[in-house]
Amino acid sequence: MTSPRSSASESSGLPAYSDFVSNREAPPPPPATRWPFVVLIVVGTLLVLAPIVTGMFPRAVKGEAMIDSFAPHVTQSRIEDYRTDLRVLDDARTNVIALRAAGQEQGRSGRVDQFVNDYPGIRSDMSEMVDAIDANRGNYEKLAGIPPFGDLPWLLALPGLVLIVAGAFGLRRAQAGNRALAWRSTAAVAALALIAVPLVGGLFPAAPAAQPLIDGFRPILTHDEVRKVQGYFVTLVAADGELNSTYTGAVRTAHPDADLTGITALESRWQPMTSRFAGLIGVMNDNIVNFDAVVALNDSTKPLGFTAFRGLGWFFLLPGVLALVAAASAIRSPSRPKPGGGSL
Missing domain, CATH: 1.20.120 (Four Helix Bundle (Hemerythrin (Met), subunit A))
Known part of the structure; x- marks a missing residue:
């Protein structure tokens, strides 16, 4: 049986209401913010490259060996x-x-x-x-009290790899209009780990002791x-x-x-x-070779205007803060509406 509304639509030549509702396309979702994920990728890449470019992996291991071997004599x-x-x-x-x-x-x-x-x-x-x-006994004790030298490059590179992965997969989700909550959370955890290393490990008070130790040992080693x-x-x-x-x-x-x-x-x-x-x-x-490796590591950042050990704590803290800000910015980014509400 034909309803009066359908008959009126047919007689007037206008589309039926049901046709209008079924054929209308939903508006495109608002684009998700992508730049935080790009920042995560860039920061992660720098964290991976920094210990490679400075030769930190082998030099830090030699520095750790030197610290350990001098322990009974200091x-x-x-x-x-x-x-x-x-x-x-x-x-x-x-x-x-x-x-x-x-x-x-x-x-x-x-x-x-x-x-x-x-x-x-x-x-x-x-x-x-x-x-x-x-x-230099006091300087030695400060350096011996921080995380083992051989671990420091890994404490930079591994969070860097996590940031690269989180940024890459998060960017793909953002391009699809999603918030990528899991990847943003992963990046935040890596960022917090970077921030914790210098604060918990005491790098800021201890790392400056490296320069006087190097200067004091240079004439004898x-x-x-x-x-x-x-x-x-x-x-x-x-x-x-x-x-x-x-x-x-x-x-x-x-x-x-x-x-x-x-x-x-x-x-x-x-x-x-x-x-x-x-x-x-x-x-x-x-330890002559080990000492030379420590000196080379310390001098590796001189073209930037500072020695490596003096800036050691900042190498962790600044990338960590920047990555955390990027992850938090992505959390506030708009999400793609989903049927029944909610987003991923």
Whole structure:
């Protein structure tokens, strides 16, 4: 049965109401904001490229190895041991000179003579070495307290990869008019992780300690300096061998009342002393390449007007804040209307 409204439409030549409702197309959805996802991709790409361009991956591992290997030699007790060892060597040399002055020395020994003649220079250089370590003990402790150096490039690159993926997939969803809530949330988590690294890891107070540490260790961590100290060690070993084998025996035989306090103190301390100095020299020798890698990493950002360690905390914080702002901006972007309301 034909309704009156249909009959009237047919008679008037106008489209029926039902035809108008069924044939009308819905208006296109408002475009979703895309620039935040582009920002996420750019920031993520920079975070991945930065440790690659600066050589941070291998250099940071070498820096971590250097920090770990110096740990036993940068304690207050070990520094005090080094200073006491040098005082014992001072007293042994003074003892030899006193025996000569008293005419109690029985013949001259070339090795003991070399020790007496060379020790002032040896004492000066080794004191400067110990002083450099002692002066930077606080800087070393600050750097040792931050996240391991070898992890730092990964803490940049991995969030960077997450931002790239979130930005790329989020951009595709935005082009379809969707809000891409899951990808925006993923980007926000990566951004918060970047922000947390310098704040929780203490990079801002600790990283500036790297420059004075580098400056303090630069004179002593060279091949020439290590070879020179190794030569000193040879001189000391030869002199001790002579003192212990024939020198003191000859003096005691000729002068039973001779004062040999300084020389005997050296003999009683010799084994732990040589172990400590040999360990220190070995660590210095093993870490020359590692130290050079740390210096190269620190200098890698000089073309930008600052050294890498001075800006280390900002390398995490600024990209993290920028990525978080971009993710939050995308959250506020318009969404594509869906039947029955809601969006993805």
